[in-house]
Amino acid sequence: MSKRDGYESKVEAFLLPIMEENNFELVDVEYVKEAGMWYLRAYIDKEGGFTVDDCEMVSRRLSDWLDEKDFIDDSYILEVSSPGLGRPLKKEKDFKRSMGEQVDIKLYRAIDKQKDFSGALYAYDEKTVTIQYEDGSTSTFDRKDIALIRLAFDF
Secondary structure, eight states: OOHHHHHHHHHHHHHHHHHHHHTOEEEEEEEEEETTEEEEEEEEEOTTOOOHHHHHHHHHHHHHHHHHHOOOOSOEEEEEEOOOTTOBOOSHHHHHHTTTSEEEEEEEEEETTEEEEEEEEEEEOSSEEEEEOTTSOEEEEEGGGEEEEEEOOOO
């Protein structure tokens, strides 16, 4: 397990009981480096929407615990937020909940000079994701080739 995976797992294990006691959903935890800075992000949601007060409560509890345990070697910025409109699909529950919904897929490498695909989530398993286009045709992608899959949103 990488250092990053270890940090994410420890934070997830700490947050899960808090999620259960407040009827929240832990969507994701990520520890990433962007523009030279490390970020520890917890994405949380709940039925009816996540409020600023919810975010503050979780952020304070997590921050206090992180200060006490002090297991992250790097300097980092802590962010606790809602997953937003373009919610990424990462776990089984995300895919199950999103069946039939419009999704955007971004691939690591282009297929026929195209890296971005959009369609309705039609099927998935541990190795593949299939989307259906408006004309009824489908495309299946290997999960290992998908850089990002998220719910589509239109303005």
